[in-house]
Amino acid sequence: MASLVRSATLRFLKPLRNLTLNDAFNHPRTQTLSVRAFSTTLSPPSKAVVYEQHGPPDRVTRVIQLPPVEVKENDVCVKMLAAPINPSDINRIEGVYPVRPQVPAVGGYEGVGEVHSVGSAVKGLLPGDLVIPSPPSFGTWQTHIVKDQSVWYKINKNSPLEYAATITVNPLTALRMLEDFVTLNKGDAIVQNGATSIVGQCIIQLAHHRGIHNINIIRDRTGSDEVKEKLKNLGADEVFTESQLEVKNVKGLLSGIPEPALGFNCVGGNAASLVLKFLGRGGTMVTYGGMSKKPITVSTTSFIFKNLSLRGFWLQNWMSTEKAKECRVLIDSLLDLAREGKLKYEMELVPFDNFNAALDKALGKQGSQPKQVINFQL
Numbered sequence: 001m002a003s004l005v006r007s008a009t010l011r012f013l014k015p016l017r018n019l020t021l022n023d024a025f026n027h028p029r030t031q032t033l034s035v036r037a038f039s040t041t042l043s044p045p046s047k048a049v050v051y052e053q054h055g056p057p058d059r060v061t062r063v064i065q066l067p068p069v070e071v072k073e074n075d076v077c078v079k080m081l082a083a084p085i086n087p088s089d090i091n092r093i094e095g096v097y098p099v100r101p102q103v104p105a106v107g108g109y110e111g112v113g114e115v116h117s118v119g120s121a122v123k124g125l126l127p128g129d130l131v132i133p134s135p136p137s138f139g140t141w142q143t144h145i146v147k148d149q150s151v152w153y154k155i156n157k158n159s160p161l162e163y164a165a166t167i168t169v170n171p172l173t174a175l176r177m178l179e180d181f182v183t184l185n186k187g188d189a190i191v192q193n194g195a196t197s198i199v200g201q202c203i204i205q206l207a208h209h210r211g212i213h214n215i216n217i218i219r220d221r222t223g224s225d226e227v228k229e230k231l232k233n234l235g236a237d238e239v240f241t242e243s244q245l246e247v248k249n250v251k252g253l254l255s256g257i258p259e260p261a262l263g264f265n266c267v268g269g270n271a272a273s274l275v276l277k278f279l280g281r282g283g284t285m286v287t288y289g290g291m292s293k294k295p296i297t298v299s300t301t302s303f304i305f306k307n308l309s310l311r312g313f314w315l316q317n318w319m320s321t322e323k324a325k326e327c328r329v330l331i332d333s334l335l336d337l338a339r340e341g342k343l344k345y346e347m348e349l350v351p352f353d354n355f356n357a358a359l360d361k362a363l364g365k366q367g368s369q370p371k372q373v374i375n376f377q378l
């Protein structure tokens, strides 16, 4: 921790607590100022992924050093340990996400860190504690963050780093979507596309733990048998590639699984139509993502004769309701499952220095890749 006592004219890095990130870009990094004697606590300088304008993330982001920030009495300075690159982070940088920080901004929305220092009025958090921003908040792609103590939630110190960093956005979405739309009992079934996503992998496992059958749709790819095997090891009952489902009666492919009452769609286009094909009469499809960027088409007959319902889910909206109080309790339960090995998903931990390579993978430039998680310690 940088604790400075100044009693004369000093040359120092000006604390940025009351400056915007915009000021930080334009502000001279060092200044000569005459100051009266005072004592203040500063964060270390931070290395951050920033963007000054919206656009393609591989063009508009860059890694820069940000000057130290004042740690005020209610603030906590956190040394970030890990943070994922999620599709919504990409959409925020592109400027197409409905809620996004003002530019210039630091990327990232969730992550995990260790308390580095605390302000004089902070209670319940100490240096060394493992914390996550909960609900998540902007700017996790940087080595040090200073924010009010209310932002931070202390989690079990034995939580695996990569799971602590990724536990909110995707696993909590999976959990809520299984609870909030249709009452599911043991023996019921659900169907989903995008089953290889983290949300998809969590849905498989959370459904499996509850005895709910799950039917999964993945994109065609070389090595699809291996992917199917991996998902089945997580608890998937059935896994189909999209092309396998180009048949008249998709339900004829199911053996002993009832017609699903609930479907999840994070792809759109044909993959959404396939989810609809599986649903039984009165079934509900919940859309929570649009990875293919293609619209959903619903036949007139499926509305009239199957009485299907189309719904949407947005975690950020759920977290802004009073139900959000449950958020931290649910996070603890999901982290318990991760620690017990009952909730797993594929991730690749990448050193911060390799951020650009990780971003390229997250942008799909190298085909299907595991979730990229920046490790600030490597």
Ligand SMILES: NC(=O)c1ccc[n+]([C@@H]2O[C@H](COP(=O)([O-])OP(=O)(O)OC[C@H]3O[C@@H](n4cnc5c(N)ncnc54)[C@H](OP(=O)(O)O)[C@@H]3O)[C@@H](O)[C@H]2O)c1
Binding pocket: 086, 087, 088, 169, 170, 173, 194, 195, 196, 197, 198, 199, 200, 218, 219, 266, 267, 288, 289, 290, 291, 292, 293, 313, 314, 315, 316, 364, 367, 368, 369, 371
């Ligand atoms: N509404 C919400 O509150 C909420 C919350 C969390 C996540 N989400 C959304 O959920 C989705 C999954 O997020 P995630 O972080 O779990 O994903 P992820 O782990 O980063 O995986 C990306 C997924 O998208 C698929 N994909 C990528 N490009 C595609 C394309 N052009 N066409 C079809 N599929 C494509 C990938 O399939 P392959 O394996 O075949 O590459 C993979 O299944 C995203 O759309 C995300 O925005 C929404």
